[in-house]
Amino acid sequence: MSAHILTVDDSASIRMTxxxxxxxxxxxxxxxxxxxxxxxxxxxxxFDMIVTDLNMPNMNGLAMIxxxxxxxxxxxIPIIFLTTESDAEMKAxxxxxxxxxxxxxxxxxxxxxxxxxKVLGK
Amino acid sequence: xxxMDPVQVFRMEAAELFVVIEEGLLDLLGDLSNQAQIxxxxxxxxxxKGSGAMFGFEALAAFTHHCETAFDRVRKGExxxxxxxxxxxxxxxxxxxxLVDTPNGDHEATGNGLLAKLQAAVGAKAAQGCVVAAxxxxxxxxxxxxxxxxxxxxxxRFRLPVNAMANGTNPLGLLDELAELGDCTIKAETSxxxxxxxxxxxxxxxxxxxxLTTTQPQPRAAIEDVFIFVMDDMEMVLEExxxxxxxxxxxxxxxxxxxxxxxxxPARAVNTAPAIADAKQTKxxxxxxxxxxxxxxxxxxxxxxxxxxQSRLSQxxxxxxxxxxxxxSEDVERLSGELRDTMMVLRMVPVGSLFGRFRRLVHDLARExxxxxxxxTEGETTEVDKTVIERLADPLVHLVRNSIDHGLExxxxxxxxxxxxxxxxxxxxxxxxGEVIITIRDDxxxxxxxxxxxxxxxxxxxxxxxxxxxQELLQLILQPGFSTAAQITSLSGRGVxxxxxxxxxxxxxxxxxxxxxxxxxxxxxxxxxxxxxxxDGLLVRVGTGSYVIPLSAxxxxxxxxxxxxxxxxxxxxxxxxxxxxxxxRLRELFRTGTPPDRYQKxxxxxxxxxxxxxxxxxxxxxxxxxxKAMSKLHHDVVTFSGATxxxxxxxxxxxxxxxxxxxxxxxxxxxxxAG
Numbered sequence: 039m040s041a042h043i044l045t046v047d048d049s050a051s052i053r054m055t056x057x058x059x060x061x062x063x064x065x066x067x068x069x070x071x072x073x074x075x076x077x078x079x080x081x082x083x084x085f086d087m088i089v090t091d092l093n094m095p096n097m098n099g100l101a102m103i104x105x106x107x108x109x110x111x112x113x114x115i116p117i118i119f120l121t122t123e124s125d126a127e128m129k130a131x132x133x134x135x136x137x138x139x140x141x142x143x144x145x146x147x148x149x150x151x152x153x154x155x156k157v158l159g160k
Numbered sequence: 161x162x163x164m165d166p167v168q169v170f171r172m173e174a175a176e177l178f179v180v181i182e183e184g185l186l187d188l189l190g191d192l193s194n195q196a197q198i199x200x201x202x203x204x205x206x207x208x209k210g211s212g213a214m215f216g217f218e219a220l221a222a223f224t225h226h227c228e229t230a231f232d233r234v235r236k237g238e239x240x241x242x243x244x245x246x247x248x249x250x251x252x253x254x255x256x257x258x259l260v261d262t263p264n265g266d267h268e269a270t271g272n273g274l275l276a277k278l279q280a281a282v283g284a285k286a287a288q289g290c291v292v293a294a295x296x297x298x299x300x301x302x303x304x305x306x307x308x309x310x311x312x313x314x315x316x317r318f319r320l321p322v323n324a325m326a327n328g329t330n331p332l333g334l335l336d337e338l339a340e341l342g343d344c345t346i347k348a349e350t351s352x353x354x355x356x357x358x359x360x361x362x363x364x365x366x367x368x369x370x371x372l373t374t375t376q377p378q379p380r381a382a383i384e385d386v387f388i389f390v391m392d393d394m395e396m397v398l399e400e401x402x403x404x405x406x407x408x409x410x411x412x413x414x415x416x417x418x419x420x421x422x423x424x425x426p427a428r429a430v431n432t433a434p435a436i437a438d439a440k441q442t443k444x445x446x447x448x449x450x451x452x453x454x455x456x457x458x459x460x461x462x463x464x465x466x467x468x469x470q471s472r473l474s475q476x477x478x479x480x481x482x483x484x485x486x487x488x489s490e491d492v493e494r495l496s497g498e499l500r501d502t503m504m505v506l507r508m509v510p511v512g513s514l515f516g517r518f519r520r521l522v523h524d525l526a527r528e529x530x531x532x533x534x535x536x537t538e539g540e541t542t543e544v545d546k547t548v549i550e551r552l553a554d555p556l557v558h559l560v561r562n563s564i565d566h567g568l569e570x571x572x573x574x575x576x577x578x579x580x581x582x583x584x585x586x587x588x589x590x591x592x593x594g595e596v597i598i599t600i601r602d603d604x605x606x607x608x609x610x611x612x613x614x615x616x617x618x619x620x621x622x623x624x625x626x627x628x629x630x631q632e633l634l635q636l637i638l639q640p641g642f643s644t645a646a647q648i649t650s651l652s653g654r655g656v657x658x659x660x661x662x663x664x665x666x667x668x669x670x671x672x673x674x675x676x677x678x679x680x681x682x683x684x685x686x687x688x689x690x691x692x693x694x695x696d697g698l699l700v701r702v703g704t705g706s707y708v709i710p711l712s713a714x715x716x717x718x719x720x721x722x723x724x725x726x727x728x729x730x731x732x733x734x735x736x737x738x739x740x741x742x743x744x745r746l747r748e749l750f751r752t753g754t755p756p757d758r759y760q761k762x763x764x765x766x767x768x769x770x771x772x773x774x775x776x777x778x779x780x781x782x783x784x785x786x787x788k789a790m791s792k793l794h795h796d797v798v799t800f801s802g803a804t805x806x807x808x809x810x811x812x813x814x815x816x817x818x819x820x821x822x823x824x825x826x827x828x829x830x831x832x833x834a835g
Contacts, residue, residue: 049211050450051170058166087328093206107326113362116328122210138328139389144213144221159333 041158042066044083046076046090046102047120056089059147060154073097077105080112087116087158089141089150092128100128100135107136116157120145170215172450173207174260178253179516180204185250186519192241201249202231208256220259223271227252230282245281250523252278311342311375316383318396319349319367326362329390335368337386342374371401453546456507463496463503464694464786470496471784471807500694500784507547511589511598512540514549518560518587525564532571532581533564538588544596548668548688552598555661559600559684560585562658567604567682577679579603595670595712595767596690601683607676612636634674638662669801671818687767687818697785697804699812700763701778703752706812708785708804709774713765713817717779720760725775732827734773736764742824743773749799765817772824774815787814 043065045056057067068083070076072094080088080102088106092099099119106112116138121129129140141153184201188194205228213221227249233239252274259267316338320331338344349367353359376382383398384391470492477489515537522535544552568574568583575581586601609630616622616636628636636642640659665672670688689695690712697708698717720734733740741764747756757777764773787802794800801816 049207050173051166051211051215054166054169055214093203093210095200095203113326114328116330120210122206133392136323136327143210156333156337157328157330159330159336 040064040066041086042068042084043154044068044070044076044080044085044088046070046073046088046094046099048072048091048094052091052120055147056150059150060089062147063151063154065154073099073102076102080106080115081109085115087118087154089118089120089154091120092125092132100132103132103135103137118153118157167215170211170217171260173211174257177204177208178257181208181253182250182520183516185246185253186523188241188246189243189523192243192246198231198235198241202228202235205231212260217259217263219263219267219271220256223252223259223275224256226275226278227256230278233282239282242281245278248274248277248281250520311373312379313401314372314374314379314383314398315401316370316372316396316398317349317367318370318387318394319352320364320390321393322363322365324390324394325364331364331366331368334386334390335370338370338372338383341376341379341382341386342372344370344372346370367395456546460503460507460694463500466496467500467694467784467786468805468807472809473807475807497784504545504694507545508543509546509549510540511542511544511549511596512537514553514556515540515587515589517553518556521557521560522564522585525561529564530570531564531568531583533568534582534584536584536586538586539590542589542591542596544589544688545690548596548690551664551668552686552688555664555686556587556598556600558658558661560587563600563602563604563682567602567606569605591690595687597685597687599683599685601681603681606678606680607634607637607674607682608678609633615642631674634676635672637674638672669816695785695787697783697814698763699780699783699806700761700774700776701780702746702750702776703754705750705752706780706806706810707746707776708783708812708814709763709765710785710814710817711782713767715764715766715771718762718764718773720762720775722758722760725760734762736771736773739771740828741771741773742827743775744820744824744827745775747775747777765821767818767821770821770825772821774820783812785812785814 043060045053045060045067046069047053047056048071053069053071057069060067068079068085070079073090074096076088076090076099077097090099090102097105103117103119106115106117117136118139118141119129119132119137120143121132121140122143132140138157139153141150181201181204184197184204187197188201191197205224209221209224209228212218212224230239230245230249234241234245239245255267255270255274258265258270320329320334321327324331335346338346347369349369350365352367353365359365372383374382379400380398387394387396473489474493477486480486518537519535522533525531526533563585564583568585569577569579571581574583584603586599588599588601590597612633613622613628616633616639617624619642621636621639621642622628638658638661642658662672665686665688668688670686673685673687674682675684676682689710696711698711698714700707700709718734718736724734732744733742735741743762746752760775760777761779762773762775763779764771766772783804783806785804788804789802790797790800798819799816800813801819802814803811804814806812
């Protein structure tokens with residue numbers, strides 16, 4: 039069974055890019071459109087990893103990461119967030135909230151796959 | 161459209177982001193302290209920049225970055241939101257649109273001009289050179305030794321933070337990665353493991369010592385790269401163990417800052433009040449699927465064909481004795497009805513999406529004309545067929561422009577006549593029966609009937625002194641080539657006149673009502689059928705022909721006995737619950753030769769308040785009617801709005817309710833005039 043990854047981003051183009059990259063590398067991908075959606079999907083399914091944007095409407099990525107880490111069922115699941123070069127403060131907050139790692143935007147799809155392999159192992 | 165092209169998706173997304181940003185900015189103009197909108201605008205700009213950079217819109221990303229920076233400062237309370245800033249960003253937004261449309265165009269001069277305005281609006285510091293889409297720091301690699309990759313030996317001692325595993329880091333994965341760099345021996349350091357009763361299963365208490373022999377060209381960077389995500393929080397000692405065992409040369413680095421993590425990163429001044437989720441946000445995100453509009457139309461056509469096939473089946477089953485066939489036919493009828501309804505809902509969009517565009521228009525017009533305008537929208541949730549919305553956009557723009565340009569007065573003039581300074585333009589939408597009514601109302605000076613008459617006489621539309629009903633006079637405005645603007649401004653009077661509005665509305669089988677009170681304002685209503693494709697109809701027979709009456713217009717069906725018919729002959733009015741309702745004998749209207757049925761039926765139809773009875777031979781029943789347009793040859797036919805194909809392959813004409821009601825009401829008016 040290939041690993042199942044949840045991607046959370048309000049931008050359809052970024053979701054599409056991540057999906058193409060990850061499914062191309064053999065992963066199974068489920069998409070969510072914001073933090074609320076992401077949280078619901080994460081709690082409703084079994085995922086091996088979560089890739090999330092930070093800046094989103096309804097519930098931002100930071101709050102979603104905090105909520106996930108607060109639930110015992112989701113400690114330990116790798117969470118990678120997308121951030122920009124200029125967002126050092128957000129990055130620090132996301133790490134403190136319990137994120138596993140990050141990808142700096144703009145990223146190229148290979149980089150995403152590389153980091154996914156790194157985090158998931160094998 | 162290729163749905164698999166992310167650039168295309170980005171363009172669509174950018175268009176949506178522009179709407180969000182614009183709405184936010186316009187709201188801010190009304191209330192500069194609206195934090196929710198400041199956040200929304202910032203988020204929109206942020207996403208635009210981030211996605212733009214991803215898909216090769218570097219110029220867009222670089223430009224948007226400055227606007228984002230400005231809004232970030234507002235968001236953090238460093239600078240106040242000012243009307244100048246909002247206006248500057250509104251203006252900048254048009255430039256961003258251009259950068260999305262023609263990313264390779266020559267936009268630099270415009271961009272710099274806008275940035276200067278932006279700078280002025282936030283104080284000079286806002287837009288100091290920030291480079292977006294900076295090349296990723298892979299370049300670090302090129303600096304140091306490019307010597308032949310000789311094997312080097314390293315000793316690494318590290319201890320991850322206690323919560324590393326809970327946060328998703330897999331230490332075994334890190335050890336695997338180290339092992340991929342070269343030969344290594346790994347030793348676990350277990351002294352820190354607490355006693356069993358104090359242990360938390362997710363906590364990590366083990367440290368490791370790894371001895372690694374690697375031929376990597378950049379061994380230190382490669383090793384550090386393994387720990388890229390935990391580097392800042394872990395304890396690590398990394399030293400090169402040269403073949404000569406003198407450790408003095410090897411520098412010891414503890415918790416090296418990553419090349420990537422810029423020195424500007426705050427020294428873990430972790431915000432103790434973590435950003436709380438935007439819990440106040442209202443609507444839960446719906447999961448959407450994008451479908452090209454043509455596919456919806458195709459599906460609609462198929463559903464239409466299915467409905468026709470289904471009515472053939474029903475007809476066959478109706479005359480068959482086979483009970484099973486009948487039962488299947490009933491199921492198919494129910495299902496195709498439901499399918500049709502679902503299809504209709506798919507095509508319906510709230511009219512608010514149309515109204516939204518007017519806020520910008522009004523904002524711009526207010527600036528251009530120097531008038532003060534308040535735009536009020538009502539009934540945004542009213543749903544209308546997508547095609548109708550698209551076609552109504554231009555006519556509505558024209559009507560709103562007209563209201564503002566011709567209708568509303570300058571602030572001083574308004575004050576002088578005892579009105580509020582700001583003129584009010586109201587856009588409202590509501591559903592009534594099978595129609596949606598969109599109204600544009602202003603509280604301006606009203607339509608000057610004398611000027612309308614003078615203009616119409618001058619342009620030969622009417623004879624000098626010709627008697628006209630008030631409605632007729634007002635409707636003259638809709639004639640081709642008519643414009644009352646004494647002086648053609650940049651807003652209206654551009655040649656696309658009210659006649660285009662009229663044509664568009666009529667093409668949608670709609671009508672335009674106009675009311676105007678001098679000094680108090682004008683109101684123009686567009687009444688448009690809700691949908692264009694399939695309607696519920698009442699199938700009736702007149703003589704040997706079948707006709708369809710839109711069911712949404714039908715109020716009731718009565719029997720008209722031969723005696724009653726005789727009694728009312730010549731008057732063509734029937735008393736219906738104390739109201740006199742005019743009626744039309746369709747047999748006469750259609751000049752049917754065959755003898756009438758003994759019991760004539762009357763179908764009472766209405767459009768809003770006005771009612772008319774239609775006398776037919778037989779009421780056959782309800783019929784799902786797939787509307788087929790009449791051919792161009794029949795464009796001047798007024799009694800029928802279209803045709804449909806019946807189950808047996810025959811054609812039935814669809815009655816134009818609006819027209820018939822008008823004819824009936826004229827009868828009533830004549831009677832009143834006579835009596």
